[in-house]
Amino acid sequence: MGDLEKLKAVDIRTVDRSELIDIMELSEETTDSDKSRRMKTFIEKVKNPYCFMVGDVIVKSTFLDGVSLKQRLQELADGI
DSSP: OOOHHHHHTOOTTTOOGGGSOBGGGSOOOTTOOOHHHHHHHHHHHHSOTTEEEETTEEEEOOOOTTOOHHHHHHHHHHHO
């Protein structure tokens, strides 16, 4: 996946939109009951879980201190 700190540091004002993945175009992995595998698949597809597109909008994810990306992805997997 790459260095998480580098991925986290992406500036949405200067990022190349063509390098971002539109998560609206990702296929849902609803058939896989293994949450860890769903999270891994999502990260592999989106490439940068901190910065991606939703349609034409660039989204930058940030988390409060004490909350990790892994925790948020687990919550995402629980909701799928």
